[in-house]
Structures are given as structure tokens and as C-alpha cells.
Amino acid sequence: MTISSYGLSLILAIIACVIGGALGGLTLVRPGSVLGLTALDGDREGDAPSNTSPTEGRALGGLLILSHATAALFLGYQSNVGAAMAFALAMAWLGAAVGRGVSTLADKTKPPLNLASLAFEVLIAVTLSLPFFNAGRLVVLRGHGMLV
Secondary structure: OOHHHHHHHHHHHHHHHHHHHHHHHHHHHHOOOOOOOHHHOOOOOOOOOOOHHHHHHHHHHHHHHHHHHHHHHHHHOOOOHOOOHHHHHHHHHHHHHHHHHHHHHOOOOOOOOOHHHHHHHHHHHHHHHHHHOOHHHHHHHHOOOOOO
């Protein structure tokens, strides 16, 4: 059995959705457990006290779970719509990476840039965007653009 590059991009995007949903589950259950990726802390040494509450962390967790689950569902059942949804999630992850970089440059009191979190966000963004840019077998059989 061979798999097309489009099929592989769908599988990789679904795996990225599972990872994003798992991160959301961790954030929902334990809002302070994924501090490096969601920046819900403010109680590190040298930081000002945080105004965020566990409720905000759990809201972010719910958002991550449902958005990634919905994109994974559509990637599996209606790949054209799923590709657009995954691309929107990819832009959100890329925005988080850009925000992390800008925050590091703008705030001199915080510790240096966390490269592991930045790399994670960029890799998730790239993986989620693959189906949107990969015109594969399904597109060729239909004879029109992917999002038409």
C-alpha cells in the first residue's frame, strides 16, 4: 500500500491535533502544569504576581481541546474543510511563537527565550499547515482547487 503526500500530510496534521488537544487536556486539568507553553504563571522568581486564575487556564485548556478535536474530525471526514481549519490553528500557533519572541525582546526582566517552547510552537504550526498547501490525490481527482 502506498500513501500519497496529501494523505501523509493529513495524518501528520491529525497527530498535531492530538498533541494540541493533549496539551489542552493538561491545561484543563492542571492549569499550572504547562507553564512553559501556555505562560499561565507569573510567580517565577523576579516576576510580578500573576492576575491569572485557574479559571482562565481551564478556559484555555477547553479551547485547545475543542478546536483541535474539531479540526482533527474534519481532517478525517471532510479533508478540504479540515485543511482550512488546521491552517487557522497553524496561524494561531505561529502567532503564539511570534508573541513569545516579541515578549522576550520587549521584556528585559524575564529569563531568556525558551527555545524549546518556540520550536514546539513553530513545528506544530508547520505540521498543521501541511494539508492546506499540499495539493494531493483528492484535489486532482476532483479537478478543482482544494477549497472550492
